Amino acid sequence: MIDRSPTPGTSLHGTLLLRTAGACDLDPEHLLEVFGEQRRRFAAVLHEFGPADWAAPTRCADWSAHDVVRHLCDCNTHIAAAGPDDRTLDLTAGFDPRTTPSGWLTASAGEPPEATLSRFLATTEELLAVLRARLAQTRRFDVRLPYGPMDWIVFVLHGFWDCWLHERDMLLPLGIEHPTDGDATGYAAAYGTFIAAAVASMFGDPVRQKLTLSGDGGGVFDLDSHGDAVTLTVTRVATAGPPAAQVTDALAGRAPTSAVLGDLPARSRAALSHLADFFNTPVEQPPA
Numbered sequence: 001m002i003d004r005s006p007t008p009g010t011s012l013h014g015t016l017l018l019r020t021a022g023a024c025d026l027d028p029e030h031l032l033e034v035f036g037e038q039r040r041r042f043a044a045v046l047h048e049f050g051p052a053d054w055a056a057p058t059r060c061a062d063w064s065a066h067d068v069v070r071h072l073c074d075c076n077t078h079i080a081a082a083g084p085d086d087r088t089l090d091l092t093a094g095f096d097p098r099t100t101p102s103g104w105l106t107a108s109a110g111e112p113p114e115a116t117l118s119r120f121l122a123t124t125e126e127l128l129a130v131l132r133a134r135l136a137q138t139r140r141f142d143v144r145l146p147y148g149p150m151d152w153i154v155f156v157l158h159g160f161w162d163c164w165l166h167e168r169d170m171l172l173p174l175g176i177e178h179p180t181d182g183d184a185t186g187y188a189a190a191y192g193t194f195i196a197a198a199v200a201s202m203f204g205d206p207v208r209q210k211l212t213l214s215g216d217g218g219g220v221f222d223l224d225s226h227g228d229a230v231t232l233t234v235t236r237v238a239t240a241g242p243p244a245a246q247v248t249d250a251l252a253g254r255a256p257t258s259a260v261l262g263d264l265p266a267r268s269r270a271a272l273s274h275l276a277d278f279f280n281t282p283v284e285q286p287p288a
Contacts, residue, residue: 015236016186018154018194020147020201021229028135028153032128034183035160039124041179042167046117054113059169059254067105068166069116074104076123079159080130082143082152089158090144097146098283131156147198148228160184161191165252168245178245185217186236189244194232196251197223199278200271201230209268211261212241219244253279 017025046069054066063071078088087093094100108116134152142149145158165188168178197207206225213221219236242260250257253276261269 016190016232016234018190018232018234019230020150020198022231024151024154026153026157028156030183031153031157031160031187032131032135034187035156036128038160038164038167038180038184039128043121043124045171045176045179046120049113049117051113053174056170056174058173060166062102063169065170065174066113066116068170069113069120070105070108070111071101072163072166073108073116073119073123074101075159075163076120076127079156080123080127082155084141084143085149086143086152086155088143089146089155091146093144095146096283098279098281147195147202147230157187157191158195161188161195161248164188165192165248165254168249169254180216180245182216185215185245185248186219186234187217189213189217189248190221190232190234192248192251193221193223193234193272194230196272196275197225197230197232199275201225201228203271203274205271205274206230207268207271209264209272211247211264212239213244213247214239214241215243215245217244217248251276253277 015025049065054064056065058065058068060068082088087095089095089097108119111119139152141152143152143155145155164180164184167180171178193211200207206227207223207230208225209223211221211223213219218239218241219234220239222233222235224231224233246255246260249255250260251272257269257273257276261272264272
């Protein structure tokens with residue numbers, strides 16, 4: 001459930017509250033505005049890509065840059081199509097983030113990069129239009145995320161985090177600076193911290209820890225887990241600590257967590273590493 005009442009501080013300029021049980025405090029209109037701005041920045045970079053850029057390897061070991069953008073098109077379609085009790089990302093329905101998205105790519109196999117870029121631009125506009133219409137209609141429903149049922153706007157936040165990471169997966173290996181801003185990084189860092197704690201709870205390793213992250217998107221990230229219930233309160237203030245973007249990368253398995261969270265107690269660091277460890281664990285193939 002999302003608390004959509006006009007309370008102060010619901011944008012990333014103040015406090016953000018995410019919970020696996022109970023209402024979240026998240027400004028949907030602001031999230032969609034940031035989502036749209038982030039997509040426009042990324043699209044401007046893609047318009048400058050040449051054949052070598054599209055074919056370049058990424059931080060996703062099996063995917064080229066072209067594969068990543070095809071994946072983002074799939075994400076657009078799935079988020080736009082989500083309805084009540086959507087199970088696209090439901091682990092109990094067979095979703096595995098290490099393998100299922102690769103299966104989605106079979107539908108666009110052989111698509112040339114220019115067609116992928118056109119589809120990415122079109123599905124992005126369609127997605128944002130669908131989401132704005134839902135807000136205007138004040139539609140409320142839950143979808144199934146890997147850690148349980150959540151309001152559909154949290155699915156959008158999940159998709160934003162995934163796309164923000166994949167932009168970096170593509171651009172950083174090419175030596176291209178990731179075009180983002182404090183609000184976009186803040187949303188990605190908030191959700192990346194939240195899902196890392198939610199996965200830790202699923203592994204029976206609850207987290208009670210306050211992180212102070214610096215730079216764009218930084219602030220105080222206060223995690224409190226009780227049983228299966230995870231609460232994250234983010235207060236956007238200037239503070240010292242590891243950069244928020246680097247922490248978001250590490251929690252998703254793009255870099256060693258010890259490199260950026262080395263000052264945390266060992267137990268908290270180990271708990272917050274479960275998500276990264278899962279992403280980086282090879283999937284066992286069935287015997288021939």
